[in-house]
Amino acid sequence: MKNNAGCCPLCGKDSKPLFTLRNSPRLQNVLFDSEGQAKAVAHGDYDFRLCPTCVHGFNPGFQSEDIEYDTDYDNDQSASPRYRAHVEWVVDHLTDACDLTARSRVLEIGCGNGYLLSRIAEKTGSVIDGFDPAYNGRYGDPSRFSREYFQPTADRSWDLVILRHCLDSFTDPGPIVEAAAKALGTSGRLYVESADLDYILREGDFSLFYHECARYFSKTSLAIYLAQQGLVAESSNSSFGGQYFSCVFRPIPDPSLVASSPERILRNLTGFRKILIWGISGRAITILSHLALGKEVVAFGVDIAQAKHGRHIPVTGQKILSPQEASEFQPDLVLIPNRNYEDEIRPFFPSTTRFLTLQDALS
Numbered sequence: 001m002k003n004n005a006g007c008c009p010l011c012g013k014d015s016k017p018l019f020t021l022r023n024s025p026r027l028q029n030v031l032f033d034s035e036g037q038a039k040a041v042a043h044g045d046y047d048f049r050l051c052p053t054c055v056h057g058f059n060p061g062f063q064s065e066d067i068e069y070d071t072d073y074d075n076d077q078s079a080s081p082r083y084r085a086h087v088e089w090v091v092d093h094l095t096d097a098c099d100l101t102a103r104s105r106v107l108e109i110g111c112g113n114g115y116l117l118s119r120i121a122e123k124t125g126s127v128i129d130g131f132d133p134a135y136n137g138r139y140g141d142p143s144r145f146s147r148e149y150f151q152p153t154a155d156r157s158w159d160l161v162i163l164r165h166c167l168d169s170f171t172d173p174g175p176i177v178e179a180a181a182k183a184l185g186t187s188g189r190l191y192v193e194s195a196d197l198d199y200i201l202r203e204g205d206f207s208l209f210y211h212e213c214a215r216y217f218s219k220t221s222l223a224i225y226l227a228q229q230g231l232v233a234e235s236s237n238s239s240f241g242g243q244y245f246s247c248v249f250r251p252i253p254d255p256s257l258v259a260s261s262p263e264r265i266l267r268n269l270t271g272f273r274k275i276l277i278w279g280i281s282g283r284a285i286t287i288l289s290h291l292a293l294g295k296e297v298v299a300f301g302v303d304i305a306q307a308k309h310g311r312h313i314p315v316t317g318q319k320i321l322s323p324q325e326a327s328e329f330q331p332d333l334v335l336i337p338n339r340n341y342e343d344e345i346r347p348f349f350p351s352t353t354r355f356l357t358l359q360d361a362l363s
Contacts, residue, residue: 008058013053014051016049017047018048018057019047019048020045021045021046023045024210026063027073028210030073046062048216050201054224056216056221062213064170074134074136078113078115078139086240087119088119090239091123094162094248095124098159098248100120100159101124104124105126105158105159106159106160107129107162107183108128108131108163109131109150109176109180111131113139114137117130117144117162126159126160128140128144129158131146131149132145132146134147151179152183156183157183157185158188159188160190161190162190162191163177163180163190163192164193168213168214168217169214174229178229186251188250189249189250191247191249192247192249193244205243218245219236219245219247222247223247226249233249234248235247235248257362264361264362265358265362266291268360268361269333269356272333273332276331277300278336278337279303279337280302280313283337284301284337288313288316288318289314292316295317295318298316298318298335299318299331301319302323306322309325323348327349333353333355334349334353334354335358336355339358339360342357
C-alpha cells in the first residue's frame with residue numbers, strides 16, 4: 001500500500017508520523033535452521049502513521065506481495081500457561097456472549113494451529129470449521145480444517161465467526177469482512193480480537209509494530225470500519241492485560257422494523273376494552289401521541305409518583321391514576337412501555353389481568 005499523501009485509509013483524513021520501525025523482517029514468525037539464513041532474510045525500515053481523527057494506525061510500506069502464510073509460519077503461544085489462560089477466557093466469554101451450545105456452528109477465519117477452535121469444541125460441543133493456509137494439524141480434528149483462505153458459500157452459515165489477529169494483515173480488509181458477514185447470516189455474531197492501538201499509544205509499546213501488519217485498529221476505528229460493513233458492536237472488552245481488544249459484533253438490524261412497529265402495537269391492543277398504560281414518562285407519551293391513542297382506547301395512565309396523580313398526559317389527555325386507583329379500575333390489559341418495571345407493576349393486579357410490554361408487542 002502506497003500512501004504518499006499520508007491520508008488515513010479508513011476515513012481519508014490527514015495522518016501524522018507515528019513510529020519508524022528499523023530492520024523489521026517482512027514476516028515476524030518464520031524461523032531458520034542456520035544463522036546465515038536468518039541474517040540474510042529480507043528486512044527493512046517502515047514508517048507507521050496515525051490518524052488522530054479515527055484513532056487508526058497504518059503502515060504505508062506494507063507490501064502484500066511479500067507476505068505468504070504457510071506451514072513455516074509459526075506464531076504458536078499455546079505452550080505458555082498465561083496464553084492458555086487467555087484462550088480459556090475467550091472460550092468462556094464467547095460461550096456466554098454468543099450462547100454457544102452443541103447445536104452452534106463456529107467458524108474461525110485465520111485459525112492458526114486450531115488451538116482456540118479445539119478448545120471451543122471440547123468445552124461446548126459446537127461444530128467447528130477453520131480456515132488457514134498455515135494450519136499444521138497440531139490441534140483439533142484435521143477434517144474440520146482447511147489449509148486455504150476462506151471463501152463463503154451460499155448454502156452455509158455459522159452462528160459465530162471468529163477473526164483473531166488477522167484484520168491487521170490486509171491493506172483492504174473489506175473482502176475478508178464481507179466474507180465473514182456473509183457467513184453470519186442474519187442472526188450470527190462476529191468476534192474480533194486484535195492488538196489494541198489504544199494500548200500501544202498509551203504504553204508506548206512499539207514491540208507490536210511489524211511489517212506484516214498493514215493496519216492497527218483501536219476500538220474506535222474498528223467500530224467505525226465495521227459499521228461501514230453493516231456490523232455494530234454488541235460488546236467491547238480489553239483483554240490479555242489490556243494489550244488486545246475483544247469485541248463481539250452483530251449485523252445492523254433491518255431499519256424497516258422501526259417503521260412497522262406502530263402497526264404491531266395497535267394489533268396487540270385489539271380486543272381489549274379497559275386498557276391502562278403504566279409509567280407516564282417519555283416512552284408512554286410517545287406511544288400515545290404518535291398512535292393518537294385517546295381515552296376511548298387507553299382509558300388512563302398510571303404512575304407511582306404522587307406528583308403525577310390527577311394530572312393529564314399531553315396531547316392525548318388521559319388522567320393519571322395512582323396504583324390503588326388503577327387496581328380499582330380493574331383493567332383487562334396493562335400496557336408497560338418499559339419491561340424493566342414489569343415485576344413491580346404485576347403485584348397491584350389480580351392474576352387474571354393481562355400485561356403487555358412494549359418489547360413483547362414488538363417481538
